[in-house]
Amino acid sequence: MKFIIKCLPVFILGVILFVPSALADNTVKRIGGSTRYDTAVLAAKQSWGEAKTVIITGGTSYADAIAAAPLSYQKNAPLLFTNKDQLSAGTKKGLIDLKTKNVIIVGGTPAVSKNTENQIAKLGISVKRLSGSTRYATAAKVAGEMTRSSTALVVNGFVDADGMAAISYASAKKYPILFTNDSTLNGSTSNAIKSLGIKNTIVIGGTSSISSSLYNKLPNPSRISGKNRYNLSVNLAKKTGLSTGYTFVTNGFKEADTIVGGVLSAKQGRVHLLTNGDSLSKDVRTYIGSKNITSFTVIGSASSLSNNAASQLKNPVVGKTVFIDPGHGYQDSGATGNGLLEKNVNLDIATRLNNQLYGAGALTVMSRKGDTFDSLEERVNKGAKANADIFISVHANANDNSSANGTETYYDKTYQSANSLRLAQNIQPRMVSALGTRDRSVKTAGFYVIKYSKMPSVLLETGFVTSPIDANILKQSTKKDRLAAGITQGVSSYFR
Ligand SMILES: [Zn+2]
The missing domain is CATH 3.40.630.40 (Zn-dependent exopeptidases)
Structure with a gap:
């Protein structure tokens, strides 16, 4: 009798869990930790398992992370974040779990301190830092580490939305991301264009991000823009030729999760869409409907991309x-x-x-x-x-x-x-x-x-x-x- 009493609930639960559903909803997988650091680590572990090389940027230094993302793709190295003054506990554990041997810090000591660098080195990891005195200079340094490309993306270094949306596109095309402000080309960037032999530039964002007069001064320029960050991500997706077999979706106002989404989508050769986190943006719905996408990975916790938006993705009516x-x-x-x-x-x-x-x-x-x-x-x-x-x-x-x-x-x-x-x-x-x-x-x-x-x-x-x-x-x-x-x-x- 004891056996029956103990096993019956387990048996019933098993039956409930394994009732086959004849009619399938769309598939939505969520990669979300309790913090941005944990989410990045989770994403790295799930996508890489082990990673000999890891790129680390400051947890709020989004420009550095955006510039670092195409290098992360080329090095097959996940991108993790850390607190400035201390190596974040989750990131430390992540480096150990990923069996990392080399870390490339992207960004200066105002973003990732010398102390944090030393804490990484103490794990027996060799550390290299790519940094310049400004975000422009850091991006130029990163570009110098990448395989030579005659084309570069030029992005406003203070408009995170443009750079974040372009990560999977830049990575897939093997283009470095260089920064500018809206109207004048920074010296570090113009030097990089010359020294790297950049013959073509693709400007990301509209004229409020990069003015027409600056655009006209760039080598053989073209422009990809959108009426907002959601629309921009759709327009970029249309140009990448990446697979929509499953698609990455992130809250376009949560920078860290969106950057991780960009890195993961590049690694897996998948489209990455930016949406409103509460309810799917109209442009995103239209693209999903036009491509009949039925499988999604969302990055971040429910406070980043809400359960409501995830339910919409799961509903087969999405985009219809x-x-x-x-x-x-x-x-x-x-x-x-x-x-x-x-x-x-x-x-x-x-x-x-x-x-x-x-x-x-x-x-x-x-x-x-x-x-x-x-x-x-x-x-x-x-x-x-x-x-x-x-x-x-x-x-x-x-x-x-x-x-x-x-x-x-x-x-x-x-x-x-x-x-x-x-x-x-x-x-x-x-x-x-x-x-x-x-x-x-x-x-x-x-x-x-x-x-x-x-x-x-x-x-x-x-x-x-x-x-x-x-x-x-x-x-x-x-x-x-x-x-x-x-x-x-x-x-x-x-x-x-
Ligand atoms: Zn009637």
Whole structure:
């Protein structure tokens, strides 16, 4: 009996853990320690195992770390951070675990003190320091250690976002990163351009980062910019030709984690995207959708890249474009009953659906956002123009007999018949359970918007405004929120 009592909970737990999931979410792996130092060590251990050479920079000396990153790639050396005055405990343990023999400190003693250098040496590690009197000079020193390249990136040394976003690009192309300010070329940088034989320069960032007049003074310049750091990371990803088989995603405002992400993505030949840490940036969603990326590694703890953003990556709806069409509008009220105008009910539900789907990671486009009217043909055209993955038309029903009630979903067999049916089957039961209405099931009908939309499309009849039972339900905000959540879950499930 004792045996059974002891083993039963373990057995049950085992069963719970190993229930196979038939429908897969996207894969999200998180590499995050409790501090920036620990995160960098974790990333190094997972990606390298052992590393004969390690590069170390000051924990807040982001310019040094950005300049060091392409060298880290060339030396196959992970990049770790330390406190200025003392070798950080996690980093010390990391060097021991990685069985490191050589450390290259990038940055001067104001970033990594002589004491810290001595503490590294005491571990039996040979230490070399690459530093100049300024960030420009340090970057030039690092460039001098790299394999000669006739092309260099030129980045504003005080705009971390530009340099961080460019790490995987610079590394993959074997380009050093040289620094400037926005309008004048620093002496260290211009000397490096001459002495290293740089014939071509690629400026990262817009004219507020590096002015046009400075740009025009650079050798054979070209420019890669973005409207913000997220967009810049996407534009760079498009130019790297790196794999999106799995993709690194970091909070673009957490420098240390983003630099580690850049180094890791370079090491593994993967794209690296910068996002808002609370909710995925729109540009990032669009890129994920266009490349059908389903596997991600995020760097940093949940206080860096939030669990919400990680959930969005995990949701198969991430980056998919959902076209939402609130039926009727303006002079066309649609069905009326029990004090309800269908056009208003539709817009209310569609707006809630729009918010929930965007919150889940989708891209959304609505045919109308106010009390306006589009012809059915215009609605179909707007859906096509949005290049939507799916089309959802939101309606409410009516009948002369007020006892008619319930929820139904329509699809049409003209285009994408099987997928439209599957979409309807994913949404219908979730609407019914969200509202507690009668299940009138999935049906076919040649309604214009679902007949002529070429993507998988459905038309939802949420309930009967003419039914006192349904009208009462459709008047409740909590019910409408639950409905929007149910439809969102159905859509997510459709994309699994
Ligand atoms: Zn209608």
